[in-house]
Amino acid sequence: MIKKFLIKNWLLILIILIGAFLRLYRLPDYMEFLGDQGRDVLIIRNFLKHGDLFFIGPQTSIGNMYLGPFFYYLIAPSLLLANFSPVGPAVFIALLNLATIVLIYFVAQKWFNRSIGLIAAFLFALSPVVIKYSNFIWNPNIMPLFSLLFIYFFFEAIISQKYRYFIWASLSFVMVINSHYLGLALLPFPGLCWLFHLYQQVKTKSKQLKPFLKNSFIAILIFILSLTPQVLFDIKHNGQNIKALINFFTYRETTVSIKPYKAIPQLPSIFNQVNTDLLAAKNQQLGLIISLIFAILIGIYLFTNKNKKPYFWVVFGWYLSGLSALALYKQHIYAHYFAFLFPAVFILVAILISRFKFISLPLFLLILYTFFIHNHLQFPPNHQMTTVQKITQSIIDKSDQKKYNFALLAKQNYDPPYRYFLTQTDEIKLVNLHDQITDQLFVVCEPFQMDCNPINNPEWAIAAFGWAKIDQEWEIDGIKVYKLIHTQTI
Numbered sequence: 160m161i162k163k164f165l166i167k168n169w170l171l172i173l174i175i176l177i178g179a180f181l182r183l184y185r186l187p188d189y190m191e192f193l194g195d196q197g198r199d200v201l202i203i204r205n206f207l208k209h210g211d212l213f214f215i216g217p218q219t220s221i222g223n224m225y226l227g228p229f230f231y232y233l234i235a236p237s238l239l240l241a242n243f244s245p246v247g248p249a250v251f252i253a254l255l256n257l258a259t260i261v262l263i264y265f266v267a268q269k270w271f272n273r274s275i276g277l278i279a280a281f282l283f284a285l286s287p288v289v290i291k292y293s294n295f296i297w298n299p300n301i302m303p304l305f306s307l308l309f310i311y312f313f314f315e316a317i318i319s320q321k322y323r324y325f326i327w328a329s330l331s332f333v334m335v336i337n338s339h340y341l342g343l344a345l346l347p348f349p350g351l352c353w354l355f356h357l358y359q360q361v362k363t364k365s366k367q368l369k370p371f372l373k374n375s376f377i378a379i380l381i382f383i384l385s386l387t388p389q390v391l392f393d394i395k396h397n398g399q400n401i402k403a404l405i406n407f408f409t410y411r412e413t414t415v416s417i418k419p420y421k422a423i424p425q426l427p428s429i430f431n432q433v434n435t436d437l438l439a440a441k442n443q444q445l446g447l448i449i450s451l452i453f454a455i456l457i458g459i460y461l462f463t464n465k466n467k468k469p470y471f472w473v474v475f476g477w478y479l480s481g482l483s484a485l486a487l488y489k490q491h492i493y494a495h496y497f498a499f500l501f502p503a504v505f506i507l508v509a510i511l512i513s514r515f516k517f518i519s520l521p522l523f524l525l526i527l528y529t530f531f532i533h534n535h536l537q538f539p540p541n542h543q544m545t546t547v548q549k550i551t552q553s554i555i556d557k558s559d560q561k562k563y564n565f566a567l568l569a570k571q572n573y574d575p576p577y578r579y580f581l582t583q584t585d586e587i588k589l590v591n592l593h594d595q596i597t598d599q600l601f602v603v604c605e606p607f608q609m610d611c612n613p614i615n616n617p618e619w620a621i622a623a624f625g626w627a628k629i630d631q632e633w634e635i636d637g638i639k640v641y642k643l644i645h646t647q648t649i
């Protein structure tokens with residue numbers, strides 16, 4: 160039985176193994192471990208060790224709102240199993256991304272055919288941008304998996320009339336918006352389909368209307384209940400989150416347009432950006448060529464293929480509505496903003512490649528070429544986490560087992576990663592300057608910081624320490640570390 164399964168699915172297994180290698184090879188050396196990652200593992204560790212419950216998740220860069228807490232609860236077991244090493248959650252995120260490869264194959268082969276499933280899974284497994292967002296701790300990194308689960312369950316409920324799937328769709332969507340609020344861009348297209356299906360059920364007086372409404376109600380109730388932690392947070396903090404959400408849609412000069420027609424002029428550039436990021440690994444020249452070929456093939460497919468499966472319109476509607484939503488956003492769009500579209504892009508490309516075969520061969524080869532030349536394993540690892548570990552250990556060693564304060568000078572980072580390891584074995588020695596000014600202050604100055612002189616530095620954490628002199632200084636992996644002591648009594 161096992162042998163038969165392996166023979167039948169050897170190509171899918173090979174794709175999974177390739178995907179696993181690209182995501183897990185030297186993961187501790189390649190994984191990103193900056194401010195957001197340090198913040199998240201600090202919060203989760205406090206929950207696991209001290210029972211500090213949290214009712215909100217990470218803060219968004221869009222609108223300064225807080226996400227729901229379920230991302231933290233999702234990855235908490237992996238941090239515990241890894242004995243509080245951040246590598247554990249990073250591996251878990253990578254495994255979720257591998258599960259997305261399998262799910263893309265499953266959905267595409269079920270909705271279309273096996274070859275489309277294999278092509279889509281293969282391209283997703285190899286995409287450098289997808290890989291980039293698959294091997295470190297960050298809330299948007301789980302969005303591709305749960306977006307695909309949401310779309311699959313929702314439209315299986317609609318098309319196959321398996322309305323109990325609405326419940327699974329709701330649970331999946333809860334995780335989507337707990338990963339990033341731009342996941343809300345998933346809703347308009349399914350929402351319109353839901354209304355149309357309701358109209359048909361009422362018009363035909365279908366016997367399925369009752370189970371349709373019943374399961375829809377349960378799904379909506381699940382979603383509303385999932386907001387309970389954030390509601391409790393807002394009650395305690397004077398409506399902080401809801402005020403930020405209202406402001407985001409009120410002050411639309413620099414945030415988002417609510418007029419759908421405003422998206423039309425922006426669609427070509429958004430179309431090109433999404434395709435360039437995902438299919439050309441952000442190579443602008445090759446991305447433009449790929450986008451042009453992609454657009455031509457889509458146009459030919461739409462006008463020549465008269466017997467399109469309803470599931471094609473699901474994928475195409477998902478893709479087009481996602482692009483439209485992104486086109487209404489007025490600020491810079493990063494790749495993780497449209498993580499909810501990742502599976503749709505690769506399934507759509509696979510449909511075109513399978514349909515046109517030799518005609519689409521240049522598109523397929525060009526995508527593979529960009530994936531090869533931009534593969535992250537061709538570049539040296541960042542060693543971010545291991546460097547932080549080495550620095551924090553050196554600080555602990557030079558603190559002489561006495562209490563100390565800590566400050567970070569960095570252009571593109573903040574201090575939670577350092578604080579995580581500084582407090583991993585002894586949480587007493589590191590003291591916040593807000594609480595107590597100790598006899599020694601350790602200052603880390605990362606590369607690209609304009610001013611690495613810690614003496615009389617205007618940075619609050621240094622200024623609050625008071626008059627000081629450099630007692631020791633050293634360098635680890637290109638990062639300077641200073642030990643400051645007072646020059647006069649505080």
